[in-house]
Amino acid sequence: MSAGTKRNVLGVGVDATDYARATEAVVAAAHERRPLALTALAVHGVMTGVLDPAHNARLNSFDVVTPDGQPVRWALNLLHGAGLTDRVYGPELTLRVLARFAEEGLPVYLYGSTEETLSRLVPALERKFPALKIAGVEPSKFRAATPGEDAEIADRIRASGARLVLVGLGCPRQEVFAYAMRPLLDMPLMAVGAAFDYHAGLLRNPPPWMQRAGLEWFWRLGLEPKRLWRRYVILNPAYLARLAAQKTGLWKATPPTPATTRPATFDV
Numbered sequence: 144m145s146a147g148t149k150r151n152v153l154g155v156g157v158d159a160t161d162y163a164r165a166t167e168a169v170v171a172a173a174h175e176r177r178p179l180a181l182t183a184l185a186v187h188g189v190m191t192g193v194l195d196p197a198h199n200a201r202l203n204s205f206d207v208v209t210p211d212g213q214p215v216r217w218a219l220n221l222l223h224g225a226g227l228t229d230r231v232y233g234p235e236l237t238l239r240v241l242a243r244f245a246e247e248g249l250p251v252y253l254y255g256s257t258e259e260t261l262s263r264l265v266p267a268l269e270r271k272f273p274a275l276k277i278a279g280v281e282p283s284k285f286r287a288a289t290p291g292e293d294a295e296i297a298d299r300i301r302a303s304g305a306r307l308v309l310v311g312l313g314c315p316r317q318e319v320f321a322y323a324m325r326p327l328l329d330m331p332l333m334a335v336g337a338a339f340d341y342h343a344g345l346l347r348n349p350p351p352w353m354q355r356a357g358l359e360w361f362w363r364l365g366l367e368p369k370r371l372w373r374r375y376v377i378l379n380p381a382y383l384a385r386l387a388a389q390k391t392g393l394w395k396a397t398p399p400t401p402a403t404t405r406p407a408t409f410d411v
Contacts, residue, residue, distance in 0.1 A: 148164075150219055152222065153396050154397060156205075159219050162235070162236060165209050168181070172331040173249050174249075178332075180322060181206060181209070181321075181333045182233075184215060186379055187314060187378055190378045193381075200399040212230060213354070234338040237333070248276065249276070250276040251276070251305055254281050254310050254312075255282070255283045256282060257282055261280050261339070265277060278304050279300065279305060288408050293324065293411070306330050311337075316410045319406065323406050
């Protein structure tokens, strides 16, 4: 965890980074035609790794893991003195990356979510970035990949001419997808969570003061209580308890070795 900007947060390697460096990592990989897997983790994303060692090993193989939520940024500062003044929020990072891709004429591929969401997302992005080249759009199948389907998806993405894949499958499906597809593609994959829904106009961002105070979870809980109550009511206290245990040394939070083996199947 000491290499580069990776830091141990509850056994998950999170990068002590900012918007500019994360954006540049994606753009550089696109220009150099090399694979790169990036995800932005809030408390829920970190805890999926804590509670599932196999998934944690996948997360620890990612090239870039940004502190999506304020509590993850606070953990980097508390545990490692990172001195970060802002989080690297997935939806905002998505816009900054797309702005650069539009400016430099690099095409993007949108993978995941529903046809309805994508039908609203594409024109919204085209209005915001008139020069943006959308090479392809593919909704989720909401099922496991069939034998050979991963190679077919990779072929479609490569044939489109895309230099970036934005993956909107939800946590942790999108991280597994990015991890599994990275060896098949010579371009970055960004697991962007709810960014598709936000930029399609289906979700509203909380007020800035709530975002700064780390209360975005409370806002989302109010919007989707039935779907999200377990995530926040159970995982948030568990996160804080484990963070305190790591800080005090009661728990070593030993990170697993980064995974190297592709899953036999995964959700597409």
